Amino acid sequence: MRxxxxxxxxxxxxxxxTLCELDSPPIAVLTLxxxxxxxxxxFVDLRPLARDAGVPVYEIENCNSQESLNLVRNLNPDLHLxxxxxxxxxxxxxxxxxxxxxxxxxxxxxxxxxxxVIPWTILQGARTTGSTLFWLSEGVDEGAILxxxxxxxxxxxxxxxxxxxxxxxxxxxxxxxxxxELRGHFPRVPQDPALATTCLQRTPEDGCIDWxxxxxxxxxxxxxxxxxxxxxxxxxxxxxxRVWCAHLDDAxxxxxxxxxxxxxEHDGIVVQCGDxxxxxxxxxxxxxxxxxxxxxxxxxxxx
Numbered sequence: 175m176r177x178x179x180x181x182x183x184x185x186x187x188x189x190x191x192t193l194c195e196l197d198s199p200p201i202a203v204l205t206l207x208x209x210x211x212x213x214x215x216x217f218v219d220l221r222p223l224a225r226d227a228g229v230p231v232y233e234i235e236n237c238n239s240q241e242s243l244n245l246v247r248n249l250n251p252d253l254h255l256x257x258x259x260x261x262x263x264x265x266x267x268x269x270x271x272x273x274x275x276x277x278x279x280x281x282x283x284x285x286x287x288x289x290x291v292i293p294w295t296i297l298q299g300a301r302t303t304g305s306t307l308f309w310l311s312e313g314v315d316e317g318a319i320l321x322x323x324x325x326x327x328x329x330x331x332x333x334x335x336x337x338x339x340x341x342x343x344x345x346x347x348x349x350x351x352x353x354x355e356l357r358g359h360f361p362r363v364p365q366d367p368a369l370a371t372t373c374l375q376r377t378p379e380d381g382c383i384d385w386x387x388x389x390x391x392x393x394x395x396x397x398x399x400x401x402x403x404x405x406x407x408x409x410x411x412x413x414x415x416r417v418w419c420a421h422l423d424d425a426x427x428x429x430x431x432x433x434x435x436x437x438x439e440h441d442g443i444v445v446q447c448g449d450x451x452x453x454x455x456x457x458x459x460x461x462x463x464x465x466x467x468x469x470x471x472x473x474x475x476x477x
Contacts, residue, residue, distance in 0.1 A: 175273070175355050178251040180204040180237060181258035182211075184402065185278060187218045188341045189257040189348060194227045198352045202249050204242070207233040213260060216337075216402035238264040246270050253355075256310060257344070263310050273360065275310040276351070277317070280340040282324055283308055284370035287315035292336050294373040296398035300327050303336075305343035307351060309362060316370075318362040321350040330421075332397045378404040382477050385433030389422055389451035396420045396453070405459075408433070408475040412460055412468055415475070419457035428452075433475040443469055 179200040193199050203224045211217040224231045234242045254275040268275050281291045282304030295303050304324040309317035323343040354360045381399035383406050396417050399406040405416035423444050428436040430446040437444040442456040
């Protein structure tokens with residue numbers, strides 16, 4: 175079966191590698207030009223991997239442009255896989271492949287349709303989630319389900335660890351896809367719209383830490399906004415601090431303002447939150463990156 179893969183991020187790279195390992199590579203990869211890599215915080219240059227696999231790569235900026243539509247028509251795919259692409263595929267594009275177009279979504283659809291699903295899953299305090307291959311339709315993440323895998327969300331899950339779980343699930347789902355391809359039959363299980371929820375877009379500014387919030391809430395934001403996303407951040411005397419790793423700390427006995435540093439240790443700084451509980455920042459970066467030793471007890475981190 176002739177497959178075209180469209181995408182530009184880490185999940186696209188996983189999809190390409192997995193399909194090649196399954197001896198079912200796409201006939202072409204459609205991806206962003208390097209000049210537009212800023213569209214995605216987890217952008218991946220697919221060219222080296224595609225070159226090693228002998229798969230041609232075509233650069234597109236808009237999958238619905240006439241140029242892109244003509245390209246896909248000329249490739250004449252039976253199946254179009256869209257993994258890690260932020261644009262909605264329009265009806266003209268969806269009409270091209272004979273079998274259809276399949277997307278990947280990092281949730282157990284119909285739950286958590288929409289954007290920024292991995293951070294929202296952590297912010298929701300979800301105990302389970304899932305990954306889904308589904309048939310693209312004109313609605314956003316509304317198409318019938320082809321395959322789905324459900325898994326647990328850990329108590330200390332981070333954006334990175336949760337994404338890794340989704341990437342592993344994607345590998346398994348693609349193996350199911352190839353198996354269905356060999357059998358000549360693809361499932362199409364309708365979603366129940368009554369169970370649908372939708373996540374709205376998040377921006378880098380949404381990672382701003384409000385130290386007046388409870389410590390667990392601050393810690394959760396840090397876990398949700400971290401790599402491969404832009405990171406939670408706070409302002410300090412040494413500039414904007416992007417916080418990459420932290421944990422709850424059992425420091426007690428301090429009377430301090432929210433955001434005030436109550437301890438500077440060799441492996442991090444302890445900061446008081448609005449409920450008089452504490453978060454210990456163990457990894458951060460600034461433009462100058464001076465290190466923990468440049469920070470002082472009593473200094474206040476602010477929004």
